[in-house]
Amino acid sequence: MKCTICKKPAIINLRYSKDAYCQQHFISTFDKKVIDTINKNKMLQYNDKVGVGVSGGKDSMITLFILNRLHKKGKLKHKPIGIAIDEGIKGYRDKSLVDLRKFCKEYDIELHEFSIKDEFGKTLDDFVKISDKKKMALKPCSICGVFRRYMLNKYSRELKLDKLATGHNLDDEIQSFMINLFRGDAARSARLGPITGVIRPKDFVLRIKPLYFTPEKESFLYSMIRKFPTHNYVCPYAHTAFRNEVRESMDQLEYKYPGTKFSTVKSSLRFIEIAKDAYSGLKEINNCKLCGEPTSKKTCKTCELIEKLIN
Amino acid sequence: MKVYYKLQGKKKSIEMPANKTVEDLLLKIKQNPEAVLVAVDNTVIPENEKLKNGKTYLIMPVASGG
Ligand code: SF4
Ligand SMILES: [Zn+2]
Ligand SMILES: [Zn+2]
Numbered sequence A: 001m002k003c004t005i006c007k008k009p010a011i012i013n014l015r016y017s018k019d020a021y022c023q024q025h026f027i028s029t030f031d032k033k034v035i036d037t038i039n040k041n042k043m044l045q046y047n048d049k050v051g052v053g054v055s056g057g058k059d060s061m062i063t064l065f066i067l068n069r070l071h072k073k074g075k076l077k078h079k080p081i082g083i084a085i086d087e088g089i090k091g092y093r094d095k096s097l098v099d100l101r102k103f104c105k106e107y108d109i110e111l112h113e114f115s116i117k118d119e120f121g122k123t124l125d126d127f128v129k130i131s132d133k134k135k136m137a138l139k140p141c142s143i144c145g146v147f148r149r150y151m152l153n154k155y156s157r158e159l160k161l162d163k164l165a166t167g168h169n170l171d172d173e174i175q176s177f178m179i180n181l182f183r184g185d186a187a188r189s190a191r192l193g194p195i196t197g198v199i200r201p202k203d204f205v206l207r208i209k210p211l212y213f214t215p216e217k218e219s220f221l222y223s224m225i226r227k228f229p230t231h232n233y234v235c236p237y238a239h240t241a242f243r244n245e246v247r248e249s250m251d252q253l254e255y256k257y258p259g260t261k262f263s264t265v266k267s268s269l270r271f272i273e274i275a276k277d278a279y280s281g282l283k284e285i286n287n288c289k290l291c292g293e294p295t296s297k298k299t300c301k302t303c304e305l306i307e308k309l310i311n
Numbered sequence B: 001m002k003v004y005y006k007l008q009g010k011k012k013s014i015e016m017p018a019n020k021t022v023e024d025l026l027l028k029i030k031q032n033p034e035a036v037l038v039a040v041d042n043t044v045i046p047e048n049e050k051l052k053n054g055k056t057y058l059i060m061p062v063a064s065g066g
Helices: A023-040 A058-072 A093-106 A116-120 A124-133 A140-158 A170-182 A186-191 A216-225 A242-256 A260-279 A301-310 B022-028
Strands: A012-014 A019-021 A050-053 A081-086 A111-115 A163-165 A206-208 B002-007 B010-015 B036-040 B043-045 B056-061
Touching: A012 A216, A019 A023, A023 A058, A023 A216, A050 A058, A058 A093, A058 A163, A058 A216, A081 A093, A081 A116, A081 A140, A093 A111, A111 A116, A111 A140, A116 A124, A116 A140, A124 A140, A124 A301, A140 A163, A140 A301, A170 A186, A170 A216, A170 A242, A170 A260, A186 A260, A216 B036, A242 A260, B022 B036, B022 B056
Parallel strands: A050 A081, A050 A163, A081 A111, A163 A206, B002 B056
Antiparallel strands: A012 A019, B002 B010, B036 B043, B036 B056
């Protein structure tokens, strides 16, 4: 199998586009796709102060790496910074943070770490135990997701960021979309898409996802070739997620019918747009009476969750 | 022919008919070619490459949770 561009031996065959690439051309087309995603979706402006929500995994490292290069090339005024949330997941986040610090040191990138324990008094591991004991039927990922979103937004605002980039890739996004669909919660997909969060600009930092059209398989290869210091540790709670089953089903469909993932994401984009139109403006945004963070109710989801877990 | 494969730190050998590809190997050991990358001699290769007798294929699942 030969590279579509230079005819050297290929390292990867992309069945969905019928292209095969050697290492050099894999990297250059990958970079170009990410930059195109940023430009076509108007994700960034020259003056933006950008943070990247980083975990120590490959996707957020790639995002930070590519944005940092944009800065070096003079396309972004400020050097991007990393924001990491330490959920307190023993044997996982502690290890992935080691990778992350190494990465940030290597590329001389400012890293800000915030922990769930400092914020809410207990680690995610503690909260998961509490929720099990109380038979609350809460998945670890649901607790984790609520807290992480809250903290990322709060600290992005405190750090005066204009944009918060995350490493969500094509597979992550399709999974979220399908999960919402399967659970009868399609309206929730109004929150997906390459750019999110514009309701009340001073409260919500705009989220951007430069890897929106990048399949996970390709981000894995990219990070491997670039020798990013990530072990891609797997969260011990990940296997409890419905998400894994959705991922497997999507991989099977993609294998049998190449291109399925891209056509799914294409339809989802149309749908997300319609959902955004339909649901925006319906909600009034207040400040949570307990913590002051923006919410559509009287108390925010995070404070509600804390209340349930602790009392 | 006999080839070796390494998956999640474990190395195993498997007997394969001649002229089979990496994809055939993956299907035989119930790995979806869509969900893994395969390397041989420290180089990543496309799934449609022919298997070579005696070689060790490193199979890397690409999904990471969290
Ligand atoms: S897999 Fe779930 S619990 Fe683990 S880091 Fe991700 S969201 Fe949090
Ligand atoms: Zn090439
Ligand atoms: Zn609150």
